[in-house]
Amino acid sequence: MLSYLLRRLIATIPVMLLVAVFVFMLLRLTPGDPAAIIAGDYANDAQIAEIRAKLGLDKPLPVQFMVWLGNMFQGDFGESFFYKKQVGELIAARLEPTLSLSLLTIILTVCIAVPLGTLAAYRQGSWLDRGIMGFSVLGFSLPVFVIGYMLIYLFSIKLGWLPVQGYQRISDGVGGWLLRLILPSVALSVIFVAFIARMTRTSVLEVLGEDYVRTARAKGQTETKVLMRHAVRNAAVPIVTVIGLSFAILIGGVVVTESVFNLPGLGLLTVEAVLARDFPTIQAVILLFSFIYVLINLLIDVSYTVLDPRIRY
Amino acid sequence: MEQQNVLEVRNLTVSLPKNADRPNAVENISFTVAPGEIVCVVGESGSGKSVTASAVMGLLPAALKPSTGETLLQGEDTLQASANRLRDLRGTRMAMIFQEPMTALNPVTRVGEQISEVLEIHTDLSAADRRKRAIEIMEAVHLPDPEKMVDSFPHQLSGGQRQRIMIAMALVLDPALLIADEPTTALDVTTQAQILKLVKEMQERRGTGVLFITHDFGVVAEIADRIVVMQNGRVVEYGDRDDVLRRPKEPYTQMLMASVPSMTPPDRMPRTGKNAIEVSNLNKIYGRTGWLSKDRIVHAASDVDLHVRRGETLGIVGESGSGKSTVARCIARLIDPTSGTISLHGTDIGTLPQSKLRPHRRKVQIVFQDPYRSLNPRRTIGQSLIEAPVNFGVAIDQALKTARDLMELVGLSGDALERYPHQFSGGQRQRICIARALAVEPDVLIADEAVSALDVSVQAQVLELLDDIRERYDLAMLFITHDLRVAAQICDRLIVMKKGVVVEQGPTKDVYSNPQHDYTRLLLDAAPGRDVTFGSDTAA
Numbered sequence: 001m002l003s004y005l006l007r008r009l010i011a012t013i014p015v016m017l018l019v020a021v022f023v024f025m026l027l028r029l030t031p032g033d034p035a036a037i038i039a040g041d042y043a044n045d046a047q048i049a050e051i052r053a054k055l056g057l058d059k060p061l062p063v064q065f066m067v068w069l070g071n072m073f074q075g076d077f078g079e080s081f082f083y084k085k086q087v088g089e090l091i092a093a094r095l096e097p098t099l100s101l102s103l104l105t106i107i108l109t110v111c112i113a114v115p116l117g118t119l120a121a122y123r124q125g126s127w128l129d130r131g132i133m134g135f136s137v138l139g140f141s142l143p144v145f146v147i148g149y150m151l152i153y154l155f156s157i158k159l160g161w162l163p164v165q166g167y168q169r170i171s172d173g174v175g176g177w178l179l180r181l182i183l184p185s186v187a188l189s190v191i192f193v194a195f196i197a198r199m200t201r202t203s204v205l206e207v208l209g210e211d212y213v214r215t216a217r218a219k220g221q222t223e224t225k226v227l228m229r230h231a232v233r234n235a236a237v238p239i240v241t242v243i244g245l246s247f248a249i250l251i252g253g254v255v256v257t258e259s260v261f262n263l264p265g266l267g268l269l270t271v272e273a274v275l276a277r278d279f280p281t282i283q284a285v286i287l288l289f290s291f292i293y294v295l296i297n298l299l300i301d302v303s304y305t306v307l308d309p310r311i312r313y
Numbered sequence: 314m315e316q317q318n319v320l321e322v323r324n325l326t327v328s329l330p331k332n333a334d335r336p337n338a339v340e341n342i343s344f345t346v347a348p349g350e351i352v353c354v355v356g357e358s359g360s361g362k363s364v365t366a367s368a369v370m371g372l373l374p375a376a377l378k379p380s381t382g383e384t385l386l387q388g389e390d391t392l393q394a395s396a397n398r399l400r401d402l403r404g405t406r407m408a409m410i411f412q413e414p415m416t417a418l419n420p421v422t423r424v425g426e427q428i429s430e431v432l433e434i435h436t437d438l439s440a441a442d443r444r445k446r447a448i449e450i451m452e453a454v455h456l457p458d459p460e461k462m463v464d465s466f467p468h469q470l471s472g473g474q475r476q477r478i479m480i481a482m483a484l485v486l487d488p489a490l491l492i493a494d495e496p497t498t499a500l501d502v503t504t505q506a507q508i509l510k511l512v513k514e515m516q517e518r519r520g521t522g523v524l525f526i527t528h529d530f531g532v533v534a535e536i537a538d539r540i541v542v543m544q545n546g547r548v549v550e551y552g553d554r555d556d557v558l559r560r561p562k563e564p565y566t567q568m569l570m571a572s573v574p575s576m577t578p579p580d581r582m583p584r585t586g587k588n589a590i591e592v593s594n595l596n597k598i599y600g601r602t603g604w605l606s607k608d609r610i611v612h613a614a615s616d617v618d619l620h621v622r623r624g625e626t627l628g629i630v631g632e633s634g635s636g637k638s639t640v641a642r643c644i645a646r647l648i649d650p651t652s653g654t655i656s657l658h659g660t661d662i663g664t665l666p667q668s669k670l671r672p673h674r675r676k677v678q679i680v681f682q683d684p685y686r687s688l689n690p691r692r693t694i695g696q697s698l699i700e701a702p703v704n705f706g707v708a709i710d711q712a713l714k715t716a717r718d719l720m721e722l723v724g725l726s727g728d729a730l731e732r733y734p735h736q737f738s739g740g741q742r743q744r745i746c747i748a749r750a751l752a753v754e755p756d757v758l759i760a761d762e763a764v765s766a767l768d769v770s771v772q773a774q775v776l777e778l779l780d781d782i783r784e785r786y787d788l789a790m791l792f793i794t795h796d797l798r799v800a801a802q803i804c805d806r807l808i809v810m811k812k813g814v815v816v817e818q819g820p821t822k823d824v825y826s827n828p829q830h831d832y833t834r835l836l837l838d839a840a841p842g843r844d845v846t847f848g849s850d851t852a853a
Contacts, residue, residue: 211416217372219431219482220403229430230419308421309466 008301012294019290020072024065027279033057072287078280082273087284090269097167098265100177101257102250105185109192110243116193117200117239118232122223124205132197139194144253148187148260155183165262184261188254192246199242203235210234236307244300248293317387319490319522320346320369320407325382325392327364327373338364338377339546344539346490346522351513353525353533356543357569357768358739362526365543366492368392369524370409371399387489404431408483412495414475418467424478425451425463431485450481454511472633473504477511484515491516492524497532501632501795506839509536528768530573531798534558534842542566558845572769574776574798575848576840578821581805586623589756589789590644590677593618595653595663597639597813613639615813617653621757621789626780628792628804628821630836636813637793641759644791645677646670657757675705678750682762684742688734694720694745695730701753712752719748723778740771747778751786758783759791764799776803797840801825802848809833 035052036043043051052058056067071078077087120132156164162183168176207213208231216230258267266285273281304311322345327338339361346352354362367373369384371391383390386407391399403409411417419427428450429443438446444463451459454477467475476496483491493512497505513536516523527533533540533554540557542550542565550563561567595617600610614636621627629637643650646662655663662673681687688697698719699712707715717727723744734742743763750758760779764772780803783790794800800807800821807824809817809832817830828834 211411211413212419214372215411215417215479215482216419216430218370218403218409220400220405220434221430222400222434229422233421234419310420310468 004305005302008298012298015294016287016291019287020069021065023283023286024068027283028061028064077284080273080278080281082276082278082281087280090281091266091284091288094264094266094269096169096265097258097263098251098254098267100170101181101184101188101254101263101265102247104178104181105188105192105250106243106247108185109189109196109246112189113193113196114200114232114239117197118204118227120197120201121204121208121231122227129201133201136194136198139190142190144187144191144256145260147190148184148257151183151187152261165260167263167265184257184263187260188250188257192250196239196242196246200235200239203238204231207231207235233307237304237311240303240307241300244296244303248296251292252289316348318345318385319348319350319387320524321383321385322365322369323383323385325365325368325384326380327361327368328378328380330376335546337380337546339368339543341382342541342543342546342548343382344541344548344551346524348489348522349516349520350538351516351523351525351536352539352541353527353537354541354543355527355530355533355569357528357770359545360543361546362543363494364546366409366494366524366526369490370403370407370492371396372409401435404483404488405435405486406488407490407492408486408488409492409494410476410479410483410496413499414472414479415467415499417479418475420467423464423466424470424475425465428463428478428482428485431482435486446485447481450485451478454478454481454484454515456481471504472500473507476500476504476508480508480511480515484519484521487519487521489522490524491521492526494526495528496525498527498529502797502841503632503835503839505532505841509841512536529841530558530570530769530845530847531840531842534845542569569769570847572773573847574773574796574802575846576798576801576825576837576843578801578804578825580822581820583820584622584625584805586625586787586789588620589623589657590791591620591654591656592640592644593654593656595640595643595655596651597636597643597648598651612813614643614650617810617813617815619808619815619818621791623756623789624783624787625805626783626790626792626803628794628800628807629810630794630797630800630807631810632795632836634812635810637795637810638761639813640810641679641761641791641793644757645679645759646674647679675701675753676755677757677759678753678755679759679761680743680746680750680763682765684739684746684766685734687746688742688749690734693731693733694737697734697745698730698749698752701749705753715752716748719751720745722751722782723748724774738771740767740775743767743771743775744778747775747782751782754786755788757789757791759793761793762795763792765794765796772799779803797836798847809836 033048035048035055035057039048039051056064075088077091079085080087080090083090116132120129123129152164155162163180166180168180170177213226213230216226254265255267255270257263258265259271269281270285273285323343325342326340329336329338342365344352354365356362364373364377368379369386369391371394373379379392382392384392386402391402394402418424425444425447428447432438432443432446448459448463451463456462456474456477462470467478470478496512497508500508509532512523515521525536537554539553540551541548542557542563544565550557550561550566557566561570595614597614598610599613617640619627629640631637639648642648644655650663653663654661657673657676660673662670665673695713695716698716699709702712702715703709713730716730720727720729725741725744734745737745763779764775767775776799779790782788792800792804804821807818807821808815809824809830811832817824817828817833824833825837828837
């Protein structure tokens, strides 16, 4: 197990290096001179050259890459062209809203989707099953921003129960933090509930036909426990896989939700950085996202060994 | 006063859904199981024997409904019991073990927990006491080192050990009735003998009534006190073991018993044809060695030498994991041998690269065990039959004509080429698989457990067909089987394998009458029902 973890961690290094090269090249090869952008519209050539030298942009690409990589390792992601602040600080400040939103959404999703899917499988063919599957088709077809605006209209404007938008730091009070996150996480979770409920249904249905479920019934076990202990645990591997992938997609997809609900998270930061051609920020955000993806994949694989004792690496 | 019966099935009828091939799964059946008695229900697939067991346990699928009759468990009708009452009865008064110990245990839960789950449902014992009871019952079913094994997962145990866990689970609360649904069918013959002995021991010691469901007359002969013979949902014969086995009255029972291959090999002329295939020093090693991963190596075949003459049937017998299928698959080059030579008409095909192998592929064909899964369900029989010849350059018209002839050769109508696999029975599908193998005119036919999944009456017919075909085409046949009765009847020579090594070989008759190796003797002794006369060996 330990050697497996070690191997997997070592295997992430080349992946991250590849991403780093890609990110570095992508921005160096796009047209548009960052030095000119920083210098502003009225700068002369000498000023631009000076900025270029200061940023190291006049050196050959491989040297630039090594310097850039070296800085990264020391936690120095450079200074944002646009905000004139350290990118590291910038990201740290924006991390909390994004992580809060994603975590809350995935918890909400799992709490709703797994029981719904299990119930649908258990009552296969009943009105309940059809209702749940019908909802899941609807969930797939509604875009997040439509759901978001509908929720804001209903719960914030008409009923006045919840704030329209904005974010409150967790350190300023859990109540306010949660209140402001309810609508965005509900809006975001709809499509994932639809997806994971379907997945759960299929997976549990398959397991319900297995011999050991019959064995459990032959022991005199109650239906609830047959479902919980024997069916869902065995159905867990594919379900956990999609939950993990959903979480990865979720973090990448917060851009839209954060814009709709005006949450100052990484999504919004990404949009602003792209619009401002803020290279250091864009680079850091992409690297961070890739790192999170790699980490989630690792967690999924490790969770297999916990869920199913037959899986050993 | 006579003891109350543990189980009385009276006039039980279970209806099938409207569109089924017959109105009832079981019809008007009656029998009893007394305490301390083993009653065997024997029949071919579709005879309704498992439906009967499920009806008693209240475990029928929703589509099947008992319409009349009663199943009295110590006088209480389980057909009328509420869902709650049924749950109380299961595990305490009636318990069941199943065919597949591989799948009947929950793979993600420790075996000890699965046993103590029964106690958790039905008793107030504390967790520590439950564990203690689990270990005790594991000891009672002779599992080695129960203190340690109690924390194992099912996949860490062998098939026989898993079946012992199932038995332990069923018997932990001393039920009055144990229903065993083909509990040894998936096991090796030596393991089967041990499990049968265990069931008998448990039943004697605890006075349990056992309803034992099987298709295997050998097992019946080994274990039954009384026998119920079923066919198409009806009881055709019901009586004491010796009456049914030694003096069967009904033609159906007589036919079934005659279909069971005899353990005595018939006299066969030694074959003198040319060698069609020669294998020497064949090795197959599975596993890998690598950085940071432990070396796990399995020697699936070690230094195997064999040859098959034209017109000859060579049997490879052995238990699961003996390497018999590995050898067959290497010869057909479905897997690549690690080393050794496989000489086909003087060409060594053991090491040929795929590109050069193609012309030789048609010369070796395989018929697999499971006729339900070895035909593509979305292609017609015709499409499946002409695929290989067309690949080798035969014109479609010509291939179709050959396919029609082959269908007739294997005893099916040439018109059936338009139909799909699901429209045929298991035996018919196996005939189709044989026709498919013959379509490319092979020299070597490998039958890998080709009759193991078939009912005895069908098995007898397919064996006869294989023998005919071998004769007619002068084929070299490699017959892989775990069934010593089948091997006795069809093979000219035998190879006995154990853990990848050939331990004995010789003419079939010699191996059966005078086995040299201990393992061969063990296998022959373990074959169930040796004291009863089956098949053609009249009063041996």
